[in-house]
Amino acid sequence: MHQHHGGFDFWSVISPGALILTILLGVLYFTLIGPWRRKWGYDESxxxxxxxxxxxALAVFYFASGPVSTFSHDSFSAHMMEMALVYMVVPPLILLGLPSWVYRPLWSTPRRAKVFRVLTFPLVTLICFNGFFSLYHLPVVFDAIMSSSILMAASHGFMGFAAFMMWWPITCPVPEKDTLNPVMKLGYIIGDSIxxxxxxxxxxxxxVLLYQSFQEAPVAFSFMSALDDQQMGAVVMKAIQEIAYGCVLxxxxxxxxxxxxxxxREEAETIRPRGEKGETPSTMAY
Structure with a gap:
């Protein structure tokens, strides 16, 4: 069964493992866009x-997978906040933060390009992420996942991958592969929200309490009942999602x-030299 914390101490809230991972990712990022970029001969930064x-995004990732995750074992609203931050806030900022030359090898071969084109096709990404999200929160599925560390790691790994793919059509960091215009992206976001x-x-x-995993959990927040905590979790998820979508839009x-x-401006600059000569459409016609 899902293990609950009996109490919270300083180190469990600080989560040294998550902090070290976050710092390493930050060092790797600035090495990638700095020394490695120059070494490999790329100009774009x-x-x-x-x-x-x-x-x-790294700060949000640490906050979600560290301090918030500590409480998510006993609080459904903390669990949902962790998921919302990791899947709704972190992916678009990561995708936009990396230079486009990082992604271009994904199209280096016809087979690889075909696979990635399917994985990032808007309808596929919408169905995969939202379908798995809904399946994940069915009580019988949720409790099964929470009772197994292997299932939990696998499900969150798949959902994390699906989240990045879901965000790709909206934030596409490779200009020549950005196939959705702003109106289409608006429709995509509305569909995702629905x-x-x-x-x-x-x-x-x-x-009623839907999840057995939290029915026997100690009270994490004394000002909320277990049912209030459960309802607050869905509100938190939806609110963070809408804020993230609004910012990206x-x-x-x-x-x-x-x-x-x-x-x-470029069009005006190409027309201006002809106008400066005093020529009119009627005289130019002759």
Whole structure:
């Protein structure tokens, strides 16, 4: 069965293992975009904002897999917060934070390109992530996963992979592979938001404890009953999801407007020299 914590001490909350992993990932990232980039002859480097976003993603990852994870053994809302942060906040920032040359080897061979094209096809990514998320939160499946460390590691590994694939069509960090325009991305985000809603609604409106794994857990937060904690978990998941989608949508439209203005400026610059000569369409026609 799922093991609960009897109490929380300083080191269990700090989670040294998660902290060390996060630091190592940060060192690897700046080595990749610094010395290794120059060694391998790549010019492209992420903007300072993308670098800050990557660092923020690592901070969120540590917060979720360290301190929050400590409480997630006894609190369903903490468990859902951990999942929401790891699957809704971290992937888009990681994808955008890495330079595009990191991803281009995925298309280095026709077979590899075909596989990756299928894995990132919008309909496939929506069904895989949201379908597994809903399946994961069925009480019988959830309790089975929580009772086995092997099943838990496998399920979270698969869901993490599915989350990155789900975010790819929206945040696609390789410009020539970005096949969705802003309107299509809006539809994708709306579809994603709708597909995840049934699982959250099932938990929010349930008037009984759904998961055996948390029925015998010690009270992690004295100000909430176990049922309130369960309902709060779904609210937390949905709220973080909507905030993440809103931020990515804003980022997408910001760059769309920026690119649109750049194209208008270039078009105006190509027309201006002809206008400066005083020529009119009627005289030019002759």
């Amino acid at each position: 992420p903007s300072i904002w993308k670098q800050r976003g990557f660092v923020f 597909l995840i809603t049934p699982a959250c609604a099932l938990i929010v409106f349930s008037d 804003g980022y997408t439209f910001y760059h769309w407007v920026k690119e649109h203005k750049r194209m208008e």
